[in-house]
Amino acid sequence: MAExxxxxxxxxxxxVVYHPAFSDKGYPALKGRVAPAFQELESRxxxxxxxxxxxxxxxxxxxxxxxxxxxxxxxxxxASGYYEIALLSAGSxxxxxxxxAAGRALASFCFVGAAGHHASHDxxxxxxxxxxxxxxxxxxxxxxxxxxxxxxxxxxxxxxxTRDILGxxxxxxxxxxxxGYGMAKSGGPKNIDIALPHNADDRHFxxxxxxxxxxxxxxxxxxxxxxxxxxxxxxxxxxxxxxDGVYASFARKVKESFPEGVCYVLSGGADERVARxxxxxxxxxxxx
Ligand SMILES: [Zn+2]
Numbered sequence: 001m002a003e004x005x006x007x008x009x010x011x012x013x014x015x016v017v018y019h020p021a022f023s024d025k026g027y028p029a030l031k032g033r034v035a036p037a038f039q040e041l042e043s044r045x046x047x048x049x050x051x052x053x054x055x056x057x058x059x060x061x062x063x064x065x066x067x068x069x070x071x072x073x074x075x076x077x078x079a080s081g082y083y084e085i086a087l088l089s090a091g092s093x094x095x096x097x098x099x100x101a102a103g104r105a106l107a108s109f110c111f112v113g114a115a116g117h118h119a120s121h122d123x124x125x126x127x128x129x130x131x132x133x134x135x136x137x138x139x140x141x142x143x144x145x146x147x148x149x150x151x152x153x154x155x156x157x158x159x160x161x162t163r164d165i166l167g168x169x170x171x172x173x174x175x176x177x178x179x180g181y182g183m184a185k186s187g188g189p190k191n192i193d194i195a196l197p198h199n200a201d202d203r204h205f206x207x208x209x210x211x212x213x214x215x216x217x218x219x220x221x222x223x224x225x226x227x228x229x230x231x232x233x234x235x236x237x238x239x240x241x242x243x244d245g246v247y248a249s250f251a252r253k254v255k256e257s258f259p260e261g262v263c264y265v266l267s268g269g270a271d272e273r274v275a276r277x278x279x280x281x282x283x284x285x286x287x288x
Contacts, residue, residue, distance in 0.1 A: 011103055011105050012053040013051035013107065013287050014051065015053045017057050017092045017095045018092070018111045021113060022113035026113025030112075030127050033270055040277075040279060041280060046287050055099065057111070058088075058094075059084070060139075064138060065135060068135050068138055069130065073121065082129050093136045098140065106260040107260065114128065115127050115132075115155075116134075118157070119131040120161040120165060146223055148219065149225065150175070151226075153174070154226065155227055155229025156229065156238040163191065173221060176192065176194065177194045177205075178194070179195070179240060180195060192215055200240045200242070205246060210253070229268035230268070230271075230274050230278035231269045233274040235273065236269050237269075244274075247282055262286075
């Protein structure tokens, strides 16, 4: 795998950011799907394509984590035993977002060993330790001059940590899919909660995606993050009853609206077969 290349004069279609530690040392509920999903990219021949670039994740700076989280939060993460993998996971997102922001990739797909959307400024739960997207946004504002960001979180669990940190931020649109009516949190025009029923099917979900993409088009962001949980598949552990083909349909919709400037961040999901299909299909859509 290559270091982030500084001298490339053309963008690849998709940068895939990966590290083998995600499957070796990742959070137990999440790590089992990581290597199979990555092997799926290999077996489909996607990593051989000129349009695809493979990058190795690097740990995020601890100073960056301290810009987003309180000291007591970081002490708790250190005590959890997942601090190193959380830094490497957040660092994967920083690498992937930076590649897109710098124009070296039209899109990126960032593997992780621990998720981020339940990590708030001062608390964490649900396989999440550091808020990877909030850390990447903080870094890009400091280093790349980007100001406005959209987040579409399709993981069926409410992205409460992201809402806590970025909900009040006027430069961030947070569109948050979740299961369960009446759970809408702070709301407002730039905090959009798309509540779907527990048994939401592909049609329900893709209608919500249209709504999310319309909101993102109106927001005129500099970069779009997709919090990509595949735990909404009917064979995975979250709510929703999504089918095998939905993630390709989703990625095509996103690409039609935003042909560039998109950073996918792996989130919830445990089922190996679902992960192979979901991640393989998304990267294949991005690569073609
Ligand atoms: Zn989830």
